[in-house]
Structure formats: structure tokens, C-alpha cells
Amino acid sequence: MNQSLTLLVLFLLSFFLGEAQQIAFELDSHHNRTATYEEVQQFYQSIDKTYTKAKLLSYGVTDVGKPLQLMVLSNDGDFDPSAIRKKNKSIILFNNGIHPGEPEGIDASMMLIRDLLKNNAIPTNVVLCFIPVYNIDGMLNRGVSRVNQNGPESYGFRGNRQNFDLNRDFIKTDTHNSKAFQEIFNTWDPDVFMDNHSSNGADYQYVMTLIDTQRDKLNHVLATYMTENYTKELYRRMEKKGYNLVPYVDFRGENPESGIVSFLENPRYSTGYAALHNTIAYMPETHMWKPFKQRVMSTYALMQDLIDITSEQGERLLQVRAAAKKSVKEQECFPLEWKLDTTTYNKINFLGYEAEYKQSEVSNQQRMYYNREKPTNREIKLYDHYKPTIQIQKPKAYIIPQAYEKITDLLALNGVKLERIKQDTMLTVEMYYIKDFKTISTPFEGHYLHSQVELETKQMDIPFYAGDVLVQTDQEMNRFIIETLEPQAVDSYFNWNFFDAILGQKEYFSAYIFEDEAARILHKDKALSRKFIEAKRQDPLLEKDAKAQLDWIYKHSVYYEKSHLRYPIGRLI
Structure with a gap:
């Protein structure tokens, strides 16, 4: 050819x-x-x-x-x-x-x-x-x-x-x-x-x-x-x-x-x-x-x-x-939540249409519409600055119990380097307790999303076991690590309900039995007794609620489960 x-x-x-x-x-x-x-x-x-x-x-x-x-x-x-x-x-x-x-x-x-x-x-x-x-x-x-x-x-x-x-x-x-x-x-x-x-x-x-x-x-x-x-x-x-x-x-x-x-x-x-x-x-x-x-x-x-x-x-x-x-x-310090800065803005030209009102054919009420016969060119404000409202110092590493397999799988999928602990060990770590949070009343994308999380940090000796996962924070994927594992981050795994099981107690007390034990606890622990009296003085509702008083004593006793409201991922400092 x-x-x-x-x-x-x-x-x-x-x-x-x-x-x-x-x-x-x-x-x-x-x-x-x-x-x-x-x-x-x-x-x-x-x-x-x-x-x-x-x-x-x-x-x-x-x-x-x-x-x-x-x-x-x-x-x-x-x-x-x-x-x-x-x-x-x-x-x-x-x-x-x-x-x-x-x-x-x-x-x-x-x-x-x-x-x-x-x-x-x-x-x-x-x-x-x-x-x-x-x-x-x-x-x-x-x-x-x-x-x-x-x-x-x-x-x-x-x-x-x-x-x-x-x-x-x-x-x-x-x-x-x-x-x-x-x-x-x-x-x-x-x-x-x-x-x-x-x-x-x-x-x-x-x-x-x-x-x-x-x-x-x-x-x-x-x-x-x-x-x-x-x-x-x-x-x-x-x-x-x-x-x-x-x-x-x-x-x-x-x-x-x-x-x-x-x-x-x-x-x-x-x-x-x-x-x-x-x-x-x-x-x-x-x-x-x-x-x-x-x-x-x-x-x-x-x-x-x-x-x-x-x-x-x-x-x-x-x-x-x-x-x-x-x-x-x-990077050492990471922002977790942001708020619009309304004091700072730029001005831009905006090509819109005049917003006008006319009578609705459906409701007979006044309704707004955009009049395309009246194009506009107005200078308006563009609010495009955000300020961090919560920031966190990264730990040296996070330790994740192997039971949370979905989390470790997602971290690995996103290029996070993971190490497995080779033997059972007791480690001194920072642990979070969930003090308060808000939850939406209707589901959003299949979840009852949490927000406004308040934490209490405690230094504790926690047992971890062979196969648990260590996540070092000297990685290029630090932002992914921190914005998923820190509970206060807007889209943290906590806020998406990955840890909701920790929010419920597993053991309780029967009031008619615990009454005698509660009295014994207060009689034996004078410091706790004084703290109890002060708590009632500051909270009139507690003063009037017998069951709430028993619950207060129970939660301050050795019987109360230490894992309730404790976020299970440790921060190695």
C-alpha cells in the first residue's frame, strides 16, 4: 500500500x-x-x-x-x-x-x-x-x-x-x-x-x-x-x-x-x-x-x-x-473546627437579577421571584475567611484497639502507615472521656450525627494487646489521621457514630439494694461525703431527686465502669 x-x-x-x-x-x-x-x-x-x-x-x-x-x-x-x-x-x-x-x-x-x-x-x-x-x-x-x-x-x-x-x-x-x-x-x-x-x-x-x-x-x-x-x-x-x-x-x-x-x-x-x-x-x-x-x-x-x-x-x-x-x-498543631470570620470580607461584583414580589397563584400570598428582565451588577461582600475555633496538639502516636477494624482498614486505604503491637503491654496514655455532646434528632445520611463534643483528658495506664494498632504522627497523612481520630473534629469517626457503644452503660444498680451500700460508701469515705453534700447544695434538682443522688454516688464509687464514656483510642504523649 x-x-x-x-x-x-x-x-x-x-x-x-x-x-x-x-x-x-x-x-x-x-x-x-x-x-x-x-x-x-x-x-x-x-x-x-x-x-x-x-x-x-x-x-x-x-x-x-x-x-x-x-x-x-x-x-x-x-x-x-x-x-x-x-x-x-x-x-x-x-x-x-x-x-x-x-x-x-x-x-x-x-x-x-x-x-x-x-x-x-x-x-x-x-x-x-x-x-x-x-x-x-x-x-x-x-x-x-x-x-x-x-x-x-x-x-x-x-x-x-x-x-x-x-x-x-x-x-x-x-x-x-x-x-x-x-x-x-x-x-x-x-x-x-x-x-x-x-x-x-x-x-x-x-x-x-x-x-x-x-x-x-x-x-x-x-x-x-x-x-x-x-x-x-x-x-x-x-x-x-x-x-x-x-x-x-x-x-x-x-x-x-x-x-x-x-x-x-x-x-x-x-x-x-x-x-x-x-x-x-x-x-x-x-x-x-x-x-x-x-x-x-x-x-x-x-x-x-x-x-x-x-x-x-x-x-x-x-x-x-x-x-x-x-x-x-x-506540623504540631492542627485545627479541628472552623467559624466564619464576619469581620473580614472582600468586595466583588455580582451579576444577578432583581428580586421582586408578586402574588402567588398557589397561596395568594406574596412570593419572591427573580425578574430576568432586570439584570443587576452590584458590588457585594464576599465572606471567605474562616478562623479555627478548636485546635489540638498532635500526640506522638495513637493506639487503636484492633476491635475497630473498619477504622484501621479506612486508615490503611488512605495511605496511613500502621504498626501492630507485637505483645500485650500496659501503656501510660492520654485518654478522653466524653463529657458532653449534641446529637441531631433525625438521621442524616444514615447516622445520628454528633457535634459540639466536650472532652475530659486523663492520664491512665491502659492495657493494649498483641495486634492492636499503633499510628505514628510523623506522616504525610497526619491531617487524615487527626481529623478522623480526634473526637472534636467536624467529621471525626466519633461524630459519625463509630464509637456509640461507649456512650451506654453496661452495668447498673437496683436502688433497693444499693441504698445500704451507698450509705456505707459515704460513711467510710468522708471526702466523698463532703463532695456529695456540696453537689446537692449547688444543684437543687439533685437535692430533690433520690434516684439521682444514688446515681451520683454510684458513679463516684469503685463499682462504676471505667470504660463508660471513655473514648477507646489512646494518645501516646
Whole structure:
């Protein structure tokens, strides 16, 4: 075959493959259709078979029994994460379909992958990873469930097979989806992460809003670098393409005049989880009431800009991230909880619509609506600074009883180095007692979440046994360790009910028997007797409640179980 004929064959093959790889969004004349799960599968299998620079991988299974897949694009055809790291290449991870009712990223990623491959435009210094659909379970549950959304004509459901919102499951890990995602994340250790979403709420002119990792909460080494080299660049480049960006719109009051509050993504969310790994993270939220075509194309544009910026940053990104990991390894004091600083703010221009009132056709009462005939451009306040309200000095190590296997498995899954104690031993450690906490009255994502935890610290000799787990805090994963194991951290394992068994007593007393013993205890222990009298003096309710008085004496006696309300993880100081 001569050279001209070979080139013609390759051109025709490329042309027909390109046509075959057009997606439902492009084929629909109104651009109001998103791919089904079956169509997504066909597309990615076709890409995998057609291009040597693309590889489709599978990780575990989701709650619906189907594997979580990862499409990797590598310019030199190397798909080994370790080998890629040795070549000083950056890695970007894109996540799609965590909420399948917000499918923009699913369609935008397919088009972007095809175009990068077709145009031989994969950067030489960046490897691109795409999760085609994270919540496969929800995507298969296709219908119309978002009443405040303008298309597409049909889409998936927010909840997964267990009806969990997967963007609340990155710490508690109640789903197989979350376990598989964490395997992907920790295998590839992305330098940059993007989780594609669509918002709901207020109406405004922007097609897309953007959540970036809250910089006060991100490691300080990464925070300024991310803001200057990524966030500002994304704003500039997207504006040039006709897509003005604004921080995620969460008004402090009921309208733009009250100002926007920067979103604080705790580790339960994907971008908050990424921050524990010192990864720069973004969560674009396209506006639900804009046409689906605009939402998809703006997502495409943002992903392309993120790839371009990362390629331009080159090894500088890797150097900054390595410095951040070193900083966390050496860090001594860690914040556990944050509060918005309302005394500090920036001013930004906000492109909105006039909020007006008219009579409701349903209730006949006055109702608010946004008048799209009256666009506005107002200077408003952006509250984007948070201050830590609780901070903790890290211990030398934590010691976890081996009975808490789910915890040790999750730590290991997230790259935490664990050591097993080789023999039974008595150790002097700091132990926490739970003095007080609040619990929500209705379940949130399958849990009765705790908060406002108050602790009492005691130095104690505690027996630990061969097989118990020692977690040293001289690791790059210190933030993950501390924000899960310290009970006062917002998304600690304690707050997610992993330790609720310690909150209940196992032994009690029968009042008619304990009456005589209580009298004997007070008669024998004069100091306790004086303390009891003082407690009644200070608490009138105790003075009037005979059973409460017996309970007070019981809890101050040798009979009261020492493990009640004692957090079982020791802090080795």
C-alpha cells in the first residue's frame, strides 16, 4: 500500500471513528439529552479499543454490583502510577456523576476525552484520569427528579442503591462506591482534583459558580499557590471564553445584598476529602436553570483550562505539593473546627437579577421571584475567611484497639502507615472521656450525627494487646489521621457514630439494694461525703431527686465502669 493510500485509509478511519464516538448530547438537535449508562459504557469501551493512549481500568464494585471505572489518558502510553511519578508528571482526577441528576460532567468528559485523543492533544507532562460515572446506582435510576432544573430531558437520581448521597460519604464510607473511589484516589494520588456538579438555589446571570478548596483550611503552603496560579487563572480564562465565574452562591441572608459566604467543605465532601491529601480541588456548580447545552460546554471549557494550567505549571506544582506534604508531616498543631470570620470580607461584583414580589397563584400570598428582565451588577461582600475555633496538639502516636477494624482498614486505604503491637503491654496514655455532646434528632445520611463534643483528658495506664494498632504522627497523612481520630473534629469517626457503644452503660444498680451500700460508701469515705453534700447544695434538682443522688454516688464509687464514656483510642504523649 503506497503512502497516499495509507494516509487516506487513516483519515477515513479517523473520520468514521469520530462520527461513531459522537454522544447523545451532540446528536440531539436541542442538545438536551444526556447519555444513559449503557451509552457511557459503549463509548468508553470504544475509546479503550481504539486508542493506545487511553486505558479503561476497573476498581472494586459499587453498591449496584457494577465496577467503578477509571479512564486514563497518557501521552506515552504509560498507565503505571508509580512509573508516572518517577517521570515527574502531574496527575489530574476528574469525577463525574456523583449526583447523576447533575450530569454535565458525564457528557463533557466524553467529548473532551475524544477530542484530546483525536487531536493528539494530551499534554506530555500531565496524565488525565476520568471517573466516567461515580454513582452508577443513581444513574441507572433514570427519570426526572429535580423540579428546579432546566433539562436534560431525563437523568439519574441523587441517591445511590442504599439511598446515600455519595458526596457525604467520603469519611464514614458506608458504600462500596466510596471504598472504590478511595482506592482510586490513593492509588493515583492526584495533584489536582475536580468534581463536576450542578447547583440549585438563587437565580443569577452566571452559567457556572466555583468552589475551590477553602484556602484558610487548606495547607498554607498550597493555599496561596492555588489561589494565585490556579483559581485566578481559571477565572481569567473562563471570562475570556464568555463564562464569567463567581464563588458558589450561598447568601448570608436572603438576597445578594447580604453577601456571599464561602463554602466550607468538610472532609465528608469530595473536595474536603482531597484537602486531607494535600490535593488542590475544585467543585464547579453549573447553574441549574441555564440551558443544558451551556452547562455542558462551560464544564468542558473549565476542564480544558484546568488541564492547560496544570501542563503550564509543570514541575512547580509537584514541588509545591511535596513541600505541603512535608509541612503536614512536621506540623504540631492542627485545627479541628472552623467559624466564619464576619469581620473580614472582600468586595466583588455580582451579576444577578432583581428580586421582586408578586402574588402567588398557589397561596395568594406574596412570593419572591427573580425578574430576568432586570439584570443587576452590584458590588457585594464576599465572606471567605474562616478562623479555627478548636485546635489540638498532635500526640506522638495513637493506639487503636484492633476491635475497630473498619477504622484501621479506612486508615490503611488512605495511605496511613500502621504498626501492630507485637505483645500485650500496659501503656501510660492520654485518654478522653466524653463529657458532653449534641446529637441531631433525625438521621442524616444514615447516622445520628454528633457535634459540639466536650472532652475530659486523663492520664491512665491502659492495657493494649498483641495486634492492636499503633499510628505514628510523623506522616504525610497526619491531617487524615487527626481529623478522623480526634473526637472534636467536624467529621471525626466519633461524630459519625463509630464509637456509640461507649456512650451506654453496661452495668447498673437496683436502688433497693444499693441504698445500704451507698450509705456505707459515704460513711467510710468522708471526702466523698463532703463532695456529695456540696453537689446537692449547688444543684437543687439533685437535692430533690433520690434516684439521682444514688446515681451520683454510684458513679463516684469503685463499682462504676471505667470504660463508660471513655473514648477507646489512646494518645501516646
